[in-house]
Amino acid sequence: MTGETVFAYYVKLALGSMRRNPVMTGLTVAAIAVGIGISMTTLTVHYLMSGNPIPAKSDVLFAVTLDSWSPLRPFDEDRPERAPHQLTFRDAEALVRLAEGRRQTAMFESSLIIEPPGDEELPFEAGARVTYADFFPMFEVPFLYGSGWDRSADESAEPVVVLGRKLNERLFGGRDSVGERIRMQGRSFTVVGVIDTWEPTPRFYDPINGGFQDVMDMFIPFSLTRVLELNSVGSDWGWKPERINSFEQWLNSESSWIQYFVELDSPLERNDYLAHLDAYVAEQKKLGRFERPMNNHVYDVMEWMEYHEVVEDDARVLVMLSFLFLVVCVLSTVALLLTKFTGKKGEISVRRALGASRRAIFRQQLVEVAVVGFTGGLFGLALAWCGLQGIDYLYDTPDGLTRLGWVMILTAVAISVASGVLAGLYPAWRACRIQPAAQLKTQ
Numbered sequence: 075m076t077g078e079t080v081f082a083y084y085v086k087l088a089l090g091s092m093r094r095n096p097v098m099t100g101l102t103v104a105a106i107a108v109g110i111g112i113s114m115t116t117l118t119v120h121y122l123m124s125g126n127p128i129p130a131k132s133d134v135l136f137a138v139t140l141d142s143w144s145p146l147r148p149f150d151e152d153r154p155e156r157a158p159h160q161l162t163f164r165d166a167e168a169l170v171r172l173a174e175g176r177r178q179t180a181m182f183e184s185s186l187i188i189e190p191p192g193d194e195e196l197p198f199e200a201g202a203r204v205t206y207a208d209f210f211p212m213f214e215v216p217f218l219y220g221s222g223w224d225r226s227a228d229e230s231a232e233p234v235v236v237l238g239r240k241l242n243e244r245l246f247g248g249r250d251s252v253g254e255r256i257r258m259q260g261r262s263f264t265v266v267g268v269i270d271t272w273e274p275t276p277r278f279y280d281p282i283n284g285g286f287q288d289v290m291d292m293f294i295p296f297s298l299t300r301v302l303e304l305n306s307v308g309s310d311w312g313w314k315p316e317r318i319n320s321f322e323q324w325l326n327s328e329s330s331w332i333q334y335f336v337e338l339d340s341p342l343e344r345n346d347y348l349a350h351l352d353a354y355v356a357e358q359k360k361l362g363r364f365e366r367p368m369n370n371h372v373y374d375v376m377e378w379m380e381y382h383e384v385v386e387d388d389a390r391v392l393v394m395l396s397f398l399f400l401v402v403c404v405l406s407t408v409a410l411l412l413t414k415f416t417g418k419k420g421e422i423s424v425r426r427a428l429g430a431s432r433r434a435i436f437r438q439q440l441v442e443v444a445v446v447g448f449t450g451g452l453f454g455l456a457l458a459w460c461g462l463q464g465i466d467y468l469y470d471t472p473d474g475l476t477r478l479g480w481v482m483i484l485t486a487v488a489i490s491v492a493s494g495v496l497a498g499l500y501p502a503w504r505a506c507r508i509q510p511a512a513q514l515k516t517q
Contacts (some may be wrong), residue, residue: 091442098414102407103450106490106497109403110454114486115461116396118478127274128214132375133341134176135212138334140165140355141369144313148366157369158311158330159282159382163299165358166332170206170296174350175336177212180296181205181280182332183308189257190245200241203290204304210236210267210293212337213279218242220252220267223295227266231297236267241291259302263294278375280333281382282309299325306331328363336372348372400493407497411443412504439502440495447494451487458486 092099126132141149141157142165148154161169166180184204189197209215210222219242223234235256242251251265277287298304303321312329338347351370358364373381459478 085441085445089445092446095414098410099446102410102414102446103453105403105406105410106447106450106493107453107457109400109493110451110486110490111457111461113393113396113400113489114454114458114478114482115465116393117485118458118462118482119465121482125275126376127276127278127379128375131212131214131337132278134338135375136336136338136344136347136372137375137378137381138169138336138351139371139373140351140364141366142328142330142364143366145365149311149313155369157371159333160309160311160330161332161334162328162330163325163332165354166334169334169336169351169354172350172354174347176339177208177337178335179206179209179212180332180334181209182306183280183290184304185307186258186292186294186302186304188245191256200291201307203293204296204299205293206296208337212335213274216270216272218268218270219250220265222293223266228295228297231295231301233261233263233298234266234295235263236269236293237265238269238289238291239271242268261302269293276379276384278379279335280308281379281384282333341374344372344374400489404493404497407494408500411498411501414501436502440498443494443498443502444491445494447491447497448487450494451490454490455483455486458482 128135138161139157139159140161142162143149143158148156149158150156161180170178170180182204184202185199186202187197188200203209207223207225207228210217215222218239220236222236223232226232227234235258237245237251239248242248245251245256246254251268254265255262256265257263272289274289277289280287300322308331310329310331312327314328316323316327318324318327336347338344348370351372352368355364355368355370455478462478
């Protein structure tokens with residue numbers, strides 16, 4: 075017989091053996107399924123949390139930090155080498171104006187009051203990311219309709235807006251709303267684009283308050299900050315006692331509340347851009363600012379995720395514990411398979427007496443435990459899916475964080491088959507060592 079025919083024959087024998095002893099088979103499958111279900115639930119969440127959210131550009135996108143903090147103490151006393159995570163408004167504006175990168179954007183989170191057309195709905199508040207035109211090509215934001223605004227809108231503070239898909243459905247029923255106008259903060263805004271579903275996981279461009287927050291409802295030009303006197307709804311850190319009697323004074327203060335990213339042409343330009351930051355800070359030192367030693371940094375996307383500990387140590391420990399539980403399940407499977415194969419002594423002895431070699435018996439038993447492992451993996455995937463849905467329900471996770479993708483499905487099947495084979499090695503070896511003459515003599 076050919077190798078494929080032999081394998082098919084072994085699979086047929088395995089299925090027959092599983093049907094003849096459904097209780098033992100069910101216990102073995104259940105042991106593997108529970109281990110796979112728990113381990114794949116934690117591994118899937120960890121995988122999605124720690125994955126590269128923008129692999130095509132993660133090595134050329136850099137978060138920028140400047141150490142404008144107090145000369146008397148560092149920003150983070152536990153990690154004094156770190157500068158503030160955010161920039162002051164005046165520094166962010168200056169760096170955008172210098173435009174030393176291929177693209178650059180400053181940004182922060184705010185909120186605006188939307189006045190829906192007609193009297194059917196009351197005004198409501200919606201979150202907005204206040205940013206520059208470069209935000210959209212930098213972070214590869216997909217568009218359903220239209221596009222982002224151009225740089226001239228940044229320069230002239232045009233009242234334009236890019237809507238998120240959900241907000242567009244609420245205001246315009248999901249249709250193409252490019253060119254439509256909506257009223258916010260007492261002004262009329264023109265819709266220039268509607269983004270498609272976009273949920274980068276983690277939210278790499280702003281992980282400061284957590285890497286798994288939702289994307290804002292809409293986007294508006296950064297230059298509207300002064301015009302509308304927009305306040306930040308995110309983090310705002312300050313160290314210097316300052317008399318602030320106007321919005322403009324606040325913008326010129328030493329408070330740090332602006333996130334800043336730059337896109338370079340290649341990772342090799344990283345040091346050149348850092349030299350540019352040092353030169354900028356050196357000029358500011360002449361004006362009496364930046365009194366701390368030079369301490370500027372640029373972090374690529376994955377470094378930025380690690381910097382903010384998007385994947386906490388507790389999550390890694392939980393993955394390790396879940397796989398230790400899988401090991402316990404595999405050990406339990408070993409005991410169950412030993413019991414099952416012991417009960418097949420008569421069948422194995424007959425096959426040996428009819429000429430089957432020990433190697434053939436060993437291979438056949440391994441095929442059977444592989445089939446058991448595969449079956450346990452399928453049930454384990456169902457348990458993992460239920461576990462992920464439970465996590466999503468309990469913690470209201472962002473879209474995509476608890477999805478069971480093909481990578482995890484194939485990983486689960488591979489681990490389950492490998493677990494079944496590992497668990498069956500010793501029982502299969504014991505089975506093929508049975509002496510057929512002694513066993514048949516007792517029948």
